[in-house]
Amino acid sequence: MMGGDRDPWPPVQRPRFAWIRDHWRVSRDCFTLACRRLWSSLLVWLLIGISLALPAALYLLQRNLAAAAGQWDGRPSFTVYLQTGIEIGVAEGIADRLDAQPEVERAWVITPQQALAEFSEGLTITDALEVLGENPLPASVRATVADGVSEGELQRFIAEQSAAEGVDEVVLEKAWLERMAAISDFVGRVGWILAAVFGLGAALVTASSVRLVIESRLEELSVQKLVGGTDAFVRRPFLYFGLFYGVGGGMVAAMLVAGSLVALEAPLVTLFDSYKERLTIEGMGGPLVGALLGVGGLLGLFGALIATNRRLKQVELA
Amino acid sequence: MGSIALHDVTKRFDNGQEALRNVSLTFDEGSMAFLTGHSGAGKSTFLKLLLLLQLPTQGQIVVNGVNISQLPRRRIPRYRQHLGAVFQDHHLLSDRTVLENVALPLVVTSMRARDIATRARAALSMVGLLAKERLYPSHLSAGEQQRVGIARAVVNRPNLLLADEPTGNLDPALSREVMGLFVNFRRIGATVIVATHDQHLIETMGVRVIELDSGRVIRDEAPGA
Ligand SMILES: Nc1ncnc2c1ncn2[C@@H]1O[C@H](COP(=O)(O)OP(=O)(O)OP(=O)(O)O)[C@@H](O)[C@H]1O
Ligand SMILES: [Mg+2]
Numbered sequence: 001m002m003g004g005d006r007d008p009w010p011p012v013q014r015p016r017f018a019w020i021r022d023h024w025r026v027s028r029d030c031f032t033l034a035c036r037r038l039w040s041s042l043l044v045w046l047l048i049g050i051s052l053a054l055p056a057a058l059y060l061l062q063r064n065l066a067a068a069a070g071q072w073d074g075r076p077s078f079t080v081y082l083q084t085g086i087e088i089g090v091a092e093g094i095a096d097r098l099d100a101q102p103e104v105e106r107a108w109v110i111t112p113q114q115a116l117a118e119f120s121e122g123l124t125i126t127d128a129l130e131v132l133g134e135n136p137l138p139a140s141v142r143a144t145v146a147d148g149v150s151e152g153e154l155q156r157f158i159a160e161q162s163a164a165e166g167v168d169e170v171v172l173e174k175a176w177l178e179r180m181a182a183i184s185d186f187v188g189r190v191g192w193i194l195a196a197v198f199g200l201g202a203a204l205v206t207a208s209s210v211r212l213v214i215e216s217r218l219e220e221l222s223v224q225k226l227v228g229g230t231d232a233f234v235r236r237p238f239l240y241f242g243l244f245y246g247v248g249g250g251m252v253a254a255m256l257v258a259g260s261l262v263a264l265e266a267p268l269v270t271l272f273d274s275y276k277e278r279l280t281i282e283g284m285g286g287p288l289v290g291a292l293l294g295v296g297g298l299l300g301l302f303g304a305l306i307a308t309n310r311r312l313k314q315v316e317l318a
Numbered sequence: 319m320g321s322i323a324l325h326d327v328t329k330r331f332d333n334g335q336e337a338l339r340n341v342s343l344t345f346d347e348g349s350m351a352f353l354t355g356h357s358g359a360g361k362s363t364f365l366k367l368l369l370l371l372q373l374p375t376q377g378q379i380v381v382n383g384v385n386i387s388q389l390p391r392r393r394i395p396r397y398r399q400h401l402g403a404v405f406q407d408h409h410l411l412s413d414r415t416v417l418e419n420v421a422l423p424l425v426v427t428s429m430r431a432r433d434i435a436t437r438a439r440a441a442l443s444m445v446g447l448l449a450k451e452r453l454y455p456s457h458l459s460a461g462e463q464q465r466v467g468i469a470r471a472v473v474n475r476p477n478l479l480l481a482d483e484p485t486g487n488l489d490p491a492l493s494r495e496v497m498g499l500f501v502n503f504r505r506i507g508a509t510v511i512v513a514t515h516d517q518h519l520i521e522t523m524g525v526r527v528i529e530l531d532s533g534r535v536i537r538d539e540a541p542g543a
Contacts, residue, residue, distance in 0.1 A: 018429075021431065033498075219409075223410075223422065226398070227398065227423040227426055227470070227474075228395045228396065228400075228401070230392075230395040234427050
């Protein structure tokens with residue numbers, strides 16, 4: 001090199017805010033070009049939208065399941081099974097006594113008829129009676145645990161209650177909570193796997209769409225390089241395209257998920273109501289929409305980067 | 319700015335074709351030369367090597383003291399920003415107006431839009447096409463397209479101007495005008511190399527003539543020699 005003191009090809013003087021102007025010019029160009037290719041742009045948005053919507057929906061489902069599990073977890077219930085032949089009045093007495101305890105939020109009597117109805121869930125009551133003969137189930141008392149009762153306190157409390165007169169056994173209802181947690185964990189993992197697979201899909205969709213755009217502007221690409229356009233300069237419009245496709249896809253995904261939620265909300269509410277619990281369903285919050293747009297944009301950029309890097313290397317030497 | 323030295327440059331293509339063989343030449347800063355020779359002699363290849371569109375198979379090309387074949391990839395754009403090139407097949411963008419085409423070498427340097435327009439119009443008026451700035455290249459005659467290419471080559475005030483058959487489609491009067499333009503650039507310090515078949519220009523312009531034959535230099539005559 002010719003002594004480091006003088007650069008034979010000094011950079012052309014760039015105004016301070018040149019990059020703002022560059023980006024503005026490029027985004028305008030991209031917008032017009034995308035409008036010209038409106039149908040293929042819409043198609044790409046839809047493809048990316050669907051790829052992103054599925055993992056997003058699973059994420060929401062998982063969040064709701066976890067929230068549901070969490071809400072119950074903080075307030076487990078237990079059932080005090082009474083010895084057979086105990087009068088309903090005794091059961092009511094126990095329920096009242098439990099109700100008065102600070103550990104208990106609410107206690108109520110399950111009559112033998114209600115117990116039978118629960119037992120025969122899925123069967124008709126007459127079927128169940130045929131199997132069992134007459135209703136053999138004793139009355140029981142169900143109680144929900146008050147907030148802030150620790151696991152240890154609860155265990156001690158239940159042991160105490162088990163020893164009370166007329167009580168057969170006290171069962172803490174946790175099994176289905178564990179199942180719920182397991183399901184939510186499973187759904188969460190499926191969501192991650194799908195997010196990875198479909199995210200890759202979304203990136204590839206943008207990559208191939210950007211490739212198409214590049215092919216249609218190959219001449220421009222090589223002329224720009226010919227007159228001294230840097231890689232960054234040549235690449236910029238295509239990155240904008242990727243971003244545009246990705247963010248649009250994220251928008252479509254958000255709409256798809258929001259639409260499904262509207263359709264699913266009523267049955268979900270009914271389902272949760274049947275557990276006598278008030279549950280708020282977590283819907284599309286701003287953060288989720290933001291995340292969809294952000295992830296979509298990043299995947300789009302990533303796809304465009306793959307596509308342009310490959311092509312830029314190829315046009316390097318004509 | 320604009321001295322060139324080729325040391326024993328050979329360009330062999332993948333198919334074994336040798337477009338240039340052991341070419342050693344020097345061009346002083348601010349000098350002008352015609353590159354001539356029959357079709358296929360290697361003129362375009364010579365210019366493409368200087369543009370870094372191709373790399374020599376052997377030998378060194380030193381521009382402004384720098385061996386350009388070893389220029390790192392990221393430095394190539396800046397090197398080209400200081401060049402002006404007229405191509406045999408124009409390389410104009412069909413979906414850009416004449417003015418936008420001429421402005422392109424300035425746009426890639428992120429110059430201010432107002433300055434770009436001013437300089438692009440100045441370049442267009444040098445080739446007499448200011449009135450057609452809004453047209454698209456397909457609406458121009460072959461000679462007009464060629465002049466747009468010339469305007470684009472000089473718009474960035476290059477210190478090395480390379481032109482491949484710039485007058486191929488021009489009538490004698492226009493050819494002389496374009497050559498006059500190139501001579502002016504040479505006067506402000508640019509090195510100018512023009513590949514041409516035009517014997518009349520070669521004989522009347524009084525500049526150095528380098529003749530290639532099958533990739534070898536067979537004549538290198540300074541003016542008045
Ligand atoms: N990419 C390539 N691959 C193989 N051979 C090539 C390639 N480019 C050029 N050549 C060969 O190199 C030789 C020189 O080509 P070049 O284009 O430099 O000739 P030229 O002097 O510019 O001719 P013309 O006056 O017709 O433009 C020719 O024989 C051509 O076939
Ligand atoms: Mg040629």
